[in-house]
Amino acid sequence: MNKYMFLSIMFVLNITFSQEKLDTNQKEAKQAVLDFFEGFHKGDTTQIRKTIDSNLVMQTITKSKGGDIKTVKTDVSKFLEVIHNRPKDQKWLEKLLGFKIDADDSIAQIWTPYEFYISDQFSHCGVNIFQLFNDGNSWKIMAIADTRKRKGCK
Numbered sequence: 001m002n003k004y005m006f007l008s009i010m011f012v013l014n015i016t017f018s019q020e021k022l023d024t025n026q027k028e029a030k031q032a033v034l035d036f037f038e039g040f041h042k043g044d045t046t047q048i049r050k051t052i053d054s055n056l057v058m059q060t061i062t063k064s065k066g067g068d069i070k071t072v073k074t075d076v077s078k079f080l081e082v083i084h085n086r087p088k089d090q091k092w093l094e095k096l097l098g099f100k101i102d103a104d105d106s107i108a109q110i111w112t113p114y115e116f117y118i119s120d121q122f123s124h125c126g127v128n129i130f131q132l133f134n135d136g137n138s139w140k141i142m143a144i145a146d147t148r149k150r151k152g153c154k
Contacts, residue, residue: 026101029108029132032139037094045080052076053133053140061147071145093117096128108132108139115153125153 022030032051039047058074086092093116100111110130116123126147132139 022101023103025103025105025108025134028134029103029110029139030099030101032132032141033096033099033110033112033130036141037096040083040094041092043083043086043088043092045084048080048083051139051141053135053142056141057143059143059145061145089119091117091119093120103132106134108134116148124148124150 036048036051039045039051056076058076058079059071060074061069062072063069095115095117097113097115102109108131110128110132112128112130113125114128115125126149129143129145130141131143132141134140
């Protein structure tokens with residue numbers, strides 16, 4: 001292998017691995033989101049509640065048939081009720097396709113593209129944005145915004 005090819009490979013590997021390195025705040029904030037989704041997939045609202053702030057705000061950006069774009073606020077208690085009452089034979093899977101994480105000691109923002117499946121059937125895709133804060137003991141999700149679309153996902 002010549003010298004330039006070796007250096008090129010090392011450069012690409014360095015970029016790849018440096019993007020994987022997360023500091024402690026980023027790792028802990030990411031884990032809070034992963035714990036949220038573990039509870040979501042299992043239908044375990046007790047686990048979800050451990051990851052969210054009591055003042056959680058949830059919003060979805062929607063597009064009407066006429067093309068108007070607006071936000072729709074989700075009632076957190078109704079969201080948790082739907083998860084808790086989901087039919088036991090219905091499987092929900094939100095595949096997170098990546099993470100972009102910015103964090104310092106007390107606040108974090110996480111961007112996660114996703115695909116959502118109901119009982120192994122594709123439903124929709126979009127992007128989630130999580131805002132978290134560190135309450136001194138753990139990271140809590142204080143806001144979630146998402147987009148949803150059925151076409152143009154890949």
